[in-house]
Amino acid sequence: MFGYVVINRKELTKPELERYKAYYCGLCTGLEKSYGKKGISLLSYDMTFLYLLLSDLYNTKDITAEKRCAVHPLGKHKYTTNELTSYVSDMQILLSYFSLKDDLLDNDKAKDEQKLLKLESYISQLKEKYQRQYNCLSENLQKIVALEKIDEDNIVTLSTLSGEMIKEIFAPKEDIFYKQLTSIGKSLGSFIYIMDAFDDLKKDIKNGSFNPLKKLSKKENFNETVKDLLELPLSQAASSLERLPLDDNLSILRNIIYSGVWSRFEVLTR
Template sequence: MFGYVTICEPELKVKDLRKYKAYYCGLCQELKEAYGAVGQMTLTYDMTFVIVLLTSLYESQTELTEHRCKVHPVKKQKMLRNEITQYGADMNILLTYYKLADDWIDEKSIRSLLGNGFLRKRAREVIRRYPRQSKAIRRSLRELSKCEQQNSMDLDKTAGCFGELMAELFVYKRDMWEERLRKIGFYLGKFIYLMDAYEDLEEDLQKDCYNPLRKLSQREDYEEEIKRILCMMIAECCAEFEKLPCLLDVDILRNILYDGVWNHYKNIQKKLMDGKEKKDV
């Protein structure tokens, strides 16, 4: 369900692209040092966005380092890290831990059970440090699981579960920015959930798996309606973002929110157009 909150690389200046990659590599290095190779496997673009946003808002002092890695063994990679990078790494671990536990309960996936076991000790330490976020993730995934079991087609309810989860992760600390950050996370979370459902719809229909868009997809105006809903979610998110006093890396943040989040949608539309053209031939 993650991987939707990315940059639109062609629209980003070279210096901003390098800096974004440094944040991403910084998160990867933090995961490696704190949680080993298993931790690195939880790396997401979505949490990189959270780190850039919170770093910009709180103007956190960031350290630039260089390291080699398995992906880039020859040339050292620039990495940007601060206390929020550690927070992002911890949230990555929490999300993965609870998602694996949820998958084991719902699907009896042995892979999920083993992965959950590998992370259990480290995850418990994070749970003790962040009880608020931990409870929110656990509660939201439980409610989402109920929606899936009930085959709910209520988009506001199902997407809202994931929205509540993301809302809590965006609140790094309880202060004057809490309400605004919570709204950004909530609407972005709903957008992510619906985009994931939109991307998986065809496969889910073929396999007769749950998808909250199944009912909506039967309408003649489905494509127009899902685009309208997605636009509404990201518009609410962007409106709240613009109220924050973010100056540092604001071009990166706007690139992601106004362009990058639509990367998958554009790819889906291209596939649909290609498929239609083949049928017409």
């Protein structure tokens, strides 16, 4: 489910790329601090986007330092942390937990089950601390699973529920930014569901697994239809992004929303 909300590296300036890397490594540092190696293994580009977004929006007091790590053992690299690092790290764990639950229902992989078991010790505490986010994830995943079990192939219905599932993690609190933040989360959640279905289509057809795009894929101009489906939530995400008072990370966030998110689609449709 992760890995679609990425940068277009070629379109970033060198300082922008270095800034992005510092936030990515900062989130990695936060995950390691709170969850050890298990946390590091769940680091995603999607949550790096959220980290960049919230850090800019709430004008956090960023601390940028240098260190070596297992991934970069030969030289020091910059990493950026702030008061929101722990929140985004916690959301990464919650989202990963529910994503793994969904994957297990689809694939029944022993490897995913082991990962899920390793995360379960954290979930009761996170559920108590973030009831709004937890309930939203849990309730909407149940709705998605129920529809998938009856082979519901309305991709708009399913992707909308995926957006509803994710939207609350984009808002650490219910303040003046809540409406726009949850709108971005909902839109990206919808986009990710459609993109994931498109990415998995050939594999799912081969394996006989559920995929809501199977019937649609038999029609003419399928790729163009999927592109149209993807453009709607992305335009909504962009509209909400532009309504927020952002500055420091805005050029990177725009790079992701307007360009980077299309990277995988472009690879699949070449």
